[in-house]
Amino acid sequence: MLDAIVMGGGPAGAVCASVLARQGRSVLVLERQEFPRFHIGESMLPYMVGLLERHGLLDAVREQGYVVKRGGEFIDPTGTKFFRAGVFRADFAKTGDGRHHETFQVERSHFDRVNLDQARAAGATVREGAQVVGLLEEGGRVVGVRYREGGVEREERARYVVDATGRAGVVANRFGLRRMIEDLRMVAVFHHRDGLDEAHNPGHEGDIQVGSHADGWIWAIPLSADRISVGTVMHRDRLRGRTPAEAFAEHVERVPRINQRLTGTTATSDFWVETDYSYHSDQVTGPGWVMVGDAGCFGDPMFSGGVLVGMATGAEAAEALGRALDSPADEEQALTGYSNFFKTGYDTYVRLIFSFYEGELLPALAEAHSEAGDLSEADMEMYVVRLLGGDFWSARNPVANALRANPAWSTFSPFEPVHRCPVYPELDVAELGGLAGAVGR
Structure with a gap:
């Protein structure tokens, strides 16, 4: 056996x-x-x-x-979905000492x-x-x-x-x-494009771009020096009556920074569609x-x-x-x-997603800042970037804790959280003053 x-x-x-x-x-x-x-x-x-x-x-x-990714660019003309109107770049170098400051596409x-x-x-x-x-x-x-x-x-x-x-x-x-998860029954339409030239990128080479608009959001992910993945995500009813190609083209036009980055690219695949995921x-x-x-x-x-x-x-x-x-x-x-470990990580991640779709990320950030009290703006940005970088288990992150405080966003039935970082447990313990019992079992 x-x-x-x-x-x-x-x-x-x-x-x-x-x-x-x-x-x-x-x-x-x-x-x-x-x-x-x-x-x-x-x-x-x-x-x-x-x-x-x-x-x-x-x-x-x-x-x-692989393409090296040192940050993520979040585009929001209204300032209601992300952290400020216009463009916010999550610079992974701001996550603090001892942590990796880059990853891959x-x-x-x-x-x-x-x-x-x-x-x-x-x-x-x-x-x-x-x-x-x-x-x-x-x-x-x-x-x-x-x-x-x-x-x-x-x-x-x-x-x-x-x-x-x-x-x-x-x-x-x-x-x-x-x-x-009924409130997240979305549909994604996406494909790959060749001919990428990062000289057209108004942001940072290698970054993912995530652009918000009234009916959903767009991603742009460079996969190599000349290939990029682009997709649009929307509620299911926004696709009804339109072909995937029509919805994709109309949505990408709404985010000029992403559209600019796609200058000169051509599709290398048909559109893929993922629904109710x-x-x-x-x-x-x-x-x-x-x-x-x-x-x-x-x-x-x-x-x-x-x-x-x-x-x-x-x-x-x-x-x-x-x-x-x-x-x-x-x-x-x-x-x-x-x-409990499984549920802690996924629950925190899904709460982050809910906060975007319901326009509550900024209020959560304000609440975290208020609760933390003595943290500087730079400290708060560090915790935001950590959360966007995968800090889903730590009890130290005040932004994650603010998201966890909303009972409407619970994914699972009540469970006992395991606040033990699977990536940087030693750093997590050190930042909590060495109180190992506070970071889980």
Whole structure:
């Protein structure tokens, strides 16, 4: 019997398999597609670099030559959605000493291949083109999977099954656990363009641009020296009666800084459309199984946090399963701790998204500043940039705490938060005056 089967070889599943394999566990990864394959979610956060470093994956990613991202540009003509009217640049150099001040823009087909290869190198067995078709259950516990590979159906048993199947949600669908986040039922229309010349960029080379307008927002993410990903996100009713191409063109025209950056570019793909993609599961662990990443929750690509939270939960799940494998009597405690960690990160991230769509980010910032009292404007900007960079677990961030105080934005049923940063735990403890108990369990 295997120690773990990981269903899905995307970032969350790959890092989970890597960490487990480096513990010396027997791990099988079943990925239904053959890599490389297209996936959205190309812009990384700076906390991702710290996470990759902690788990021995940074060198493999850094040597790929991805576009370096040192900040994000947020465009808001009205000043009601972001931090000030006009343009706010989140400069990652302002996150403070000891933290990484840059990250990457990637093509996910390539980035995901690199991470899956790292799982192989760590000792995990990886089978691509292996479609999970069911779970094996005994006495109310998941004990393995049925999968189809090369037209042949097989079974494999394990002490734990990790669901990293993203939107497919194998476990969520089996047990009826997935719930839509009704207020975030959006649609995205996007494609890639060649011919990018950053001489036309009115901002900083390598930055993501996020532009707000009355009906939604636009992203622009440079993927290489001459390629860029561009998309528009809107409520579903804004697309009715129009083709994706019509909605895209009209929305991009509303954000002149992004339109300027696209000067001379031409589309290299048809439009992709993603709909109704915001959901969560209140239960993310169970007898013999855990969910990681998008399998358990997905909010919105607004602040580019999906891959970070997915990989952080994948790594944390591996650590929790390692404790349970070593001491089966501690399984409940390990899985409960993991569940609370998962929910803390996703809840904070989804609250950040809600604050944008409901125009409450500025009021939250004002409340944080008032509560903090003795913090300077520079300190407050530091915490804003940290939050935008992936600071979703810390109890130290007053902006995150202001978002957590709004009961209307709760994603999950009540749970016990785990305020332990998975990227910079030592710095987090130090900033809290060494009170380790205050930063979680």
